[in-house]
Amino acid sequence: MLETPIAKALASQLRGNLLTRDDPDYDESRAIFNGMFDRRPSMIAQCTGTADVIACVNFAREHGFPLSVKGGGHGVAGKALCDDGLVIDLAPMNGVLVDPEHKTAQVQGGATLGVLDHETQKFGLAVPAGMVSTTGVAGLTLGGGVGHLQRRFGLTADNLIAAHVVTADGSLVRASESDNQDLFWALRGGGGNFGVVTSFEFKLHEVGPEILTARIVHPFDDAREVIQFFRDFMATAPREVGCLCGIIRISPKPPFPEEHHGKLAVALRAMDSRREATEENTPLRELASFGNPILSAVTPMQYTALQTASDAAFPKGSRNYWKAHYLSSLPDEAIDTLLENTGTLPGEFTSFNFETMDGVISEVDQSATAFPHRNAKFNLGIYGAWADESRDGEVIAWVRQLHKAMEPFSTGGAYVNALQGDAGDEFKQAYGDNFERLREIKQRYDPQGLFDAHQRIRVA
Ligand SMILES: Cc1cc2nc3c(=O)[nH]c(=O)nc-3n(C[C@H](O)[C@H](O)[C@H](O)COP(=O)(O)OP(=O)(O)OC[C@H]3O[C@@H](n4cnc5c(N)ncnc54)[C@H](O)[C@@H]3O)c2cc1C
Known part of the structure; x- marks a missing residue:
């Protein structure tokens, strides 16, 4: 044609x-x-x-x-x-080559997390990355990359060894600690502003193939105490433990009892990535035994099963409007504000949750990579998601209102990969103190602004 x-x-x-x-x-x-x-x-x-x-x-x-x-x-x-x-x-460029001996993986620019996990788990290895298997490795890594293993091994970008990049003048360059260091710095949190990454090289870690997981769901009425408990538990939990805590709507199917179908709830999804973890010695037991949950299970699971467990909650083609805040702490007042503004949680697939940002992430210097949010303790992601266009106004207004209400507790920063980019300087804020340096690097590698479509850094 x-x-x-x-x-x-x-x-x-x-x-x-x-x-x-x-x-x-x-x-x-x-x-x-x-x-x-x-x-x-x-x-x-x-x-x-x-x-x-x-x-x-x-x-x-x-x-x-x-x-x-x-x-x-x-x-x-x-x-x-x-x-x-x-x-x-880049969808056809989805190859992943694992070197089990040196614990590295070469990943093409169009690979998804599912492909990455499939290839690396064959050898009991993993790159710390996101939680929905259909997400692209590239966009995720370039914005930072958070997931279940982040406290133990850092951001996905923290595990990047090198990248091959086609820059605006059509050259292919390698970026690493020893080649084009400025570009390497910018690729770790600065988004897709600098060229097309055709392949990434990542450090791999020993994880799985089986890990211990916890899935816990409490009634919404207990949300205040559960979120407080999550906050206090994570303050001392070993960094091998990852945990998400959020508000969801219970789906109308087993294992949930019928009387809870369609109701709001607090959900925790946790994992203990230590190979020596057992149902008897894991700290997840403490998490699972708190309060009066509707569902509470600590079970071994394939790491790849955990990594696909949330896929169905994020259907492709659904309408999405997202916002986020980084928080340096989670005081009771913030929890109260959050719950007061939860309302009806409009949108069939809408949810919001907290991720803990400490551990290895916080040990990296704020200026060491383009990802600037090393002092944050929690990420609050607000994920408005629905099916029918007629609800656009309602859900978008709800996301904006909850986001606004939580502003007093924000560090002022937000995760660049969780932003719609429709609010003024939203992306600039997400790059924080690293913005000016990113702009200089953009000027060097893409002076004409060829790669301006995404998470834009305009040249001076
Ligand atoms: C359902 C869902 C779940 C998610 N879960 C997580 C999570 O657990 N953790 C997390 O950190 N994030 C998560 N995210 C956010 C995710 O990191 C971003 O949406 C990211 O942009 C996705 O990358 P992609 O390649 O799939 O996106 P795309 O839409 O393909 O790309 C986004 C942008 O990245 C740039 N880009 C993409 N590929 C390249 C490349 N090869 N070279 C240069 N630039 C490129 C482009 O500028 C493009 O506009 C999730 C998103 C969704 C929708």
Whole structure:
């Protein structure tokens, strides 16, 4: 369907397919996680390797085409797609090569967390990364990357050894502690502003294949005491323990008793990643025995099963509006404010939760990487999610109101990967004190602003 000479010219340089609007696969290829966005690029290049990526970057620069980069397509701001421009779709570049001896993994720029876990767990190894398996490794790592293992091993970006990047002038460069150090610094928290990462090299850690997990659900009426307990428990929990605590709506199916179906609840999802952990010696027991839960289970589980356990709660194509705050502590007053503003938790898939940000994350110097939030103790993520467009106004207003109410407890920073980017200087705030340095590096690697579509850092 490549009718225009310009599309034909680009297609002739690619090994992968180039889709245009008339192509039968066009709509499937532009489907991203957040159903709020219906962007219509002129062309989608399904890149199969670095050569394709270089051809696309050169083409967009030379022809003045808007450009966007799609890794896993989970960016909640929907910037993987651009209207009327060229999309570099990295989905075909999803290979992961594990070196079990040196405990490293080479990961292509379009791989998802599910592929990463599948390959690394074969050897009882893992990269600390996110909690939904369909998320892209690339966007997640470039913003920082948080997940169950973060207290023990740090952010995903903290485990990056090197990256290969196609920069705006079409060159392929390596960024690491010894090559292009400024770019390496910027890639660890500075988002997709500097080029297309074709491959990442990560440090691997011994985790799994089986780990101990806890799943605990309490009635919403007990939320204040449960969140207080979570806060106090995590203050002394060993860093091998990870725990999320949030407000959800109970799904209408087993194992929940019928009388709780559809009701609000406090949910905790925890894990103890020590290989020597048993149901008898794990601190998760303490967490599980608190209060009067509706459900409380401490069970061994495959690490890969834990990593896919939340997938169904985040359906692809649902409408999403997200905001976040970092908090330096979680005083009772903050918990009260949160619960007073929970309201009906509008949206079928809406939730909000706390992640604990201490451990290895907080041992890294604030200026060592572009991720600046090393002093935060908790991340509060507010995830408005619903199916029907007619509810847009209601859910968005609720997210904004809860976010505003929690502002007095915020460090002023927020996780760049949990932002819609629709509120003034939201991204600038997310880069915090590192913003000016990021801007200088942007000027060096992308002076024309070719990679401006996402989490934008404008050049001076
Ligand atoms: C359901 C869900 C669950 C999530 N869970 C977590 C979690 O547990 N932990 C966490 O830290 N985050 C989580 N996130 C947030 C996630 O980190 C971001 O949405 C991230 O942007 C997703 O990356 P992606 O490659 O899938 O996204 P995309 O939408 O493909 O990319 C987002 C942006 O990243 C840039 N980008 C993507 N690939 C490349 C590349 N190869 N080179 C250069 N730039 C690139 C582009 O600028 C693009 O616009 C979650 C998001 C969703 C929707």
